Amino acid sequence: MKLLRASFENFRLLRDLELKFSSDPERKLTVVRAANESGKTTILNGLQWALYGDAALPGKGEDFRLHPIDWDGSGGHRVPIVATVEFEVTTYRRGPSGLRETRRKFRLVRSAFEEVNGKTSRRSPSTVRLFALNDTGASPIDAPEALINDELPPELRDIFFTDGDRALSFIEADVAVSTKRERVQRAIRALLGLGVIEEAIRHVRKASSDVNKQAKQIGAGSELNKIASRLEAIDEDGLKLEGELDDAEQQFVAFDEKVEETDRKIATALQKGDKEKLQKDLELALRKIKHLDDQLTAANKEHSALFRGQYVATDLLSPVLDRAFGKLEELHDQGKIPNTTIPVLEDRLSAELCICGETLKPGEPDGQRRREHVQRLIDDSKRVDEIQEIITDLYYGAKSLRPVSDAGSRWREEYGKIVKSRDGLQVLSDEAGREFRALELQLDALRDTDIQGLREARRQYKDQRDRSLSKQSSLGTQLAGLRREQEVLKHERDRLLREQEKGARIIAELEVTQDVTRVLQSAYERITHDELKKVSDLMNSIFLEMIGADPEQGAIIRRAEISPDFDIIVYGPNDRTLNPDRDLNGASRRALTLAFILALTKVSEVEAPNVIDTPLGMTSGYVKRSILRTAVRESAQLVLLLTHDEIAGCEDIIGEAAGVVLTLTNPAHYPKMLVNDPHVAERKVLRCECDHRHACRLCQRRTDAEAALGVAT
Amino acid sequence: MADRYFNPFQAIDINVPVDLHEAFTRYCQTGGNAVIDQSPFPRMVDLWFLAVCVAARLNLEPVDTAQYETRKIIDGSIFGSDPWRVHTLMLIAIGKTGDVQIVSEPRKMMSIASALAVAGLPKVNEMLKNGNAEPIWNLSDAIDTALRSPARIA
Numbered sequence: 066m067k068l069l070r071a072s073f074e075n076f077r078l079l080r081d082l083e084l085k086f087s088s089d090p091e092r093k094l095t096v097v098r099a100a101n102e103s104g105k106t107t108i109l110n111g112l113q114w115a116l117y118g119d120a121a122l123p124g125k126g127e128d129f130r131l132h133p134i135d136w137d138g139s140g141g142h143r144v145p146i147v148a149t150v151e152f153e154v155t156t157y158r159r160g161p162s163g164l165r166e167t168r169r170k171f172r173l174v175r176s177a178f179e180e181v182n183g184k185t186s187r188r189s190p191s192t193v194r195l196f197a198l199n200d201t202g203a204s205p206i207d208a209p210e211a212l213i214n215d216e217l218p219p220e221l222r223d224i225f226f227t228d229g230d231r232a233l234s235f236i237e238a239d240v241a242v243s244t245k246r247e248r249v250q251r252a253i254r255a256l257l258g259l260g261v262i263e264e265a266i267r268h269v270r271k272a273s274s275d276v277n278k279q280a281k282q283i284g285a286g287s288e289l290n291k292i293a294s295r296l297e298a299i300d301e302d303g304l305k306l307e308g309e310l311d312d313a314e315q316q317f318v319a320f321d322e323k324v325e326e327t328d329r330k331i332a333t334a335l336q337k338g339d340k341e342k343l344q345k346d347l348e349l350a351l352r353k354i355k356h357l358d359d360q361l362t363a364a365n366k367e368h369s370a371l372f373r374g375q376y377v378a379t380d381l382l383s384p385v386l387d388r389a390f391g392k393l394e395e396l397h398d399q400g401k402i403p404n405t406t407i408p409v410l411e412d413r414l415s416a417e418l419c420i421c422g423e424t425l426k427p428g429e430p431d432g433q434r435r436r437e438h439v440q441r442l443i444d445d446s447k448r449v450d451e452i453q454e455i456i457t458d459l460y461y462g463a464k465s466l467r468p469v470s471d472a473g474s475r476w477r478e479e480y481g482k483i484v485k486s487r488d489g490l491q492v493l494s495d496e497a498g499r500e501f502r503a504l505e506l507q508l509d510a511l512r513d514t515d516i517q518g519l520r521e522a523r524r525q526y527k528d529q530r531d532r533s534l535s536k537q538s539s540l541g542t543q544l545a546g547l548r549r550e551q552e553v554l555k556h557e558r559d560r561l562l563r564e565q566e567k568g569a570r571i572i573a574e575l576e577v578t579q580d581v582t583r584v585l586q587s588a589y590e591r592i593t594h595d596e597l598k599k600v601s602d603l604m605n606s607i608f609l610e611m612i613g614a615d616p617e618q619g620a621i622i623r624r625a626e627i628s629p630d631f632d633i634i635v636y637g638p639n640d641r642t643l644n645p646d647r648d649l650n651g652a653s654r655r656a657l658t659l660a661f662i663l664a665l666t667k668v669s670e671v672e673a674p675n676v677i678d679t680p681l682g683m684t685s686g687y688v689k690r691s692i693l694r695t696a697v698r699e700s701a702q703l704v705l706l707l708t709h710d711e712i713a714g715c716e717d718i719i720g721e722a723a724g725v726v727l728t729l730t731n732p733a734h735y736p737k738m739l740v741n742d743p744h745v746a747e748r749k750v751l752r753c754e755c756d757h758r759h760a761c762r763l764c765q766r767r768t769d770a771e772a773a774l775g776v777a778t
Numbered sequence: 779m780a781d782r783y784f785n786p787f788q789a790i791d792i793n794v795p796v797d798l799h800e801a802f803t804r805y806c807q808t809g810g811n812a813v814i815d816q817s818p819f820p821r822m823v824d825l826w827f828l829a830v831c832v833a834a835r836l837n838l839e840p841v842d843t844a845q846y847e848t849r850k851i852i853d854g855s856i857f858g859s860d861p862w863r864v865h866t867l868m869l870i871a872i873g874k875t876g877d878v879q880i881v882s883e884p885r886k887m888m889s890i891a892s893a894l895a896v897a898g899l900p901k902v903n904e905m906l907k908n909g910n911a912e913p914i915w916n917l918s919d920a921i922d923t924a925l926r927s928p929a930r931i932a
């Protein structure tokens with residue numbers, strides 16, 4: 066899909082605004098030039114509201130006013146809010162003369178009313194209508210959501226409509242790992258259309274429960290009937306629990322975001338209140354806690370690794386191993402393990418030097434002759450019987466399993482280290498927790514109602530977040546228990562079925578559904594794996610190209626990848642992982658998220674726009690230019706909402722790539738930042754056709770210096 | 779031969795009595811258990827192998843699995859990723875039987891290990907549960923104790 070035009074009526078600052086988007090494949094870029102507070106974010110929200118409704122608004126639209134804030138009631142208390150988006154969908158059909166391309170145009174209109182009553186307002190549920198546009202006019206289409214879901218899946222909203230700052234949430238360290246992972250995973254699965262396979266898996270599951278019903282019907286009141294009924298109940302419980310688990314996971318992510326957001330607000334409030342030191346200390350304390358948490362997790366894993374390693378086995382088994390090696394030694398002493406020479410000889414061959422010091426280099430005549438001789442010796446030795454071969458292999462191969470006579474237990478040594486490290490880290494972690502709580506007490510003592518309000522909000526969000534987390538784990542435990550019970554019962558059911566006459570057929574059917582499930586499951590995993598790798602590779606190459614011109618970062622950053630766990634990871638020299646927050650500068654972080662978004666859109670082969678608000682903030686110079694150039698190349702349709710600062714230095718690229726450039730102005734910026742009085746009393750954003758190189762009476766701005774001095778013309 | 783590695787247990791399934799299966803879903807992380815302290819074993823094979831080792835260490839009487847209804851937990855191909863385990867299983871068989879020739883009979887070697895595992899599993903279960911801490915600590919302390927006390931040799 067490509068965006069063609071959009072218009073807004075009474076949508077916050079956009080009282081009446083029309084935008085046109087470039088759909089020219091040669092000039093894929095549309096630039097909306099707008100200073101801060103001139104409607105950029107509102108456009109992003111407006112487009113998403115038009116396509117997806119209230120759910121796409123901040124906070125899902127709750128307490129989110131849509132009508133202009135200075136609505137004075139003279140136009141009535143019922144404010145009509147309308148957003149219209151026109152777009153084009155290209156479909157391909159295989160015809161007799163090859164691939165046939167069809168383009169169809171649509172107009173989507175979403176409208177709602179807000180009842181304004183003093184400071185409060187109430188919004189009616191929005192209605193949406195979709196029209197197919199043709200030469201003769203517009204014909205309405207039923208079920209508009211279906212088309213939108215196909216063309217711009219809602220799960221990918223974050224990918225198609227991106228706020229340059231918010232986009233960083235895919236990588237930023239202060240967002241919970243699970244949250245980032247969940248976002249990346251959701252985006253990737255949605256783009257790859259894995260929903261279809263998920264649906265198929267659900268379908269087969271249902272089929273298998275149908276077969277269970279047949280089992281139930283055999284012999285009412287029998288043991289088999291009882292077990293099949295129990296399995297049926299477990300199936301239902303399982304589905305219910307899975308749904309609840311899904312909800313809990315989503316809730317966790319939502320509240321986690323809220324907590325982070327509130328933290329940022331508190332930080333800003335503290336800075337405003339001259340409490341910078343306290344803010345810094347808090348940040349530091351939090352970082353310390355997180356760092357220690359990571360270390361504790363790592364120590365935990367090491368502890369667990371004690372039970373998969375070799376030491377636990379060799380130490381416990383030492384008496385048995387002693388005895389076995391004793392047997393082997395006897396054989397060896399009796400000369401029954403003759404192949405000692407083979408490894409030695411092979412060693413010599415690869416070292417190209419004989420035991421006697423003569424050369425075994427293949428290039429030299431003497432060396433080559435001796436090589437052949439040694440090889441003959443090896444071949445002869447290999448012709449011993451099989452058992453001897455296995456024993457020999459064991460004798461030499463199991464050296465590392467031989468008990469070390471003087472040393473104590475190596476496992477106990479390792480365990481001692483782990484106890485020390487876990488205990489030590491726990492002490493540090495407790496200490497860091499105390500420090501943090503002490504700082505929180507200082508915060509409590511602040512008599513700043515804003516901050517206290519925010520903290521109360523944070524407490525509540527955190528409470529809810531923690532609750533959804535504990536709900537997650539309790540649901541997870543219940544599910545695991547259910548699965549265990551299911552396994553045992555299935556086993557029992559199948560055993561009983563086998564005893565029945567009709568059972569064989571039912572078992573066969575069950576086996577088929579199980580096979581199909583396995584096939585689907587593995588297809589699902591393979592696609593995820595393969596496609597993930599494609600997205601990862603493309604993201605890496607786009608990212609490296611974007612930051613390639615940055616000498617400072619170029620030396621630090623080697624590559625970026627999406628791990629099988631859906632983490633976005635950046636590597637430095639020697640494959641050291643980098644912390645995006647600490648080791649990457651603002652420009653690189655932006656480049657990384659843009660690279661991810663562009664790679665994902667591209668690999669999906671969905672033709673879709675990328676609308677990005679302030680993509681070039683925090684970037685400058687060559688990096689800024691290469692981010693812009695790469696983004697234009699990799700996107701099917703790129704709509705950038707840019708400030709004047711972001712445009713500076715990229716005028717030539719925009720000149721080449723942009724099919725549409727327009728400017729938005731907020732009249733309220735007069736006289737501080739605008740040169741001329743626009744004579745507009747209402748708060749609204751105005752559009753002019755000025756491109757990135759020009760300015761008119763309306764959009765002409767004061768230079769920063771003038772604005773600072775407050776000079777009037 | 780030096781760079782050839784073979785896994786004689788490749789084609790052999792590993793089964794445990796149905797009653798002992800629960801420990802595998804509960805104490806192994808592959809069962810979807812994320813809390814390491816509660817589920818100390820990375821994979822099912824790690825628990826099974828530890829049971830073999832514990833039984834050998836404590837010289838527990840091997841249990842003939844033929845008398846139980848069993849369930850498969852893993853297949854022998856898992857040892858392909860850990861060659862040292864293959865060697866260890868062979869050495870256990872030699873140590874237990876005193877017969878070196880047994881190395882050419884993978885099924886015999888595996889049934890020795892299996893009988894030990896079934897003998898050791900209830901003991902490992904006990905190690906995980908007995909104590910005041912999480913299973914990982916209970917188990918670690920129990921192994922620590924076992925390693926400090928002299929092994930019982932038959």
Ligand SMILES: [Zn+2]
Binds near residue numbers: 761
């Ligand atoms: Zn203008």
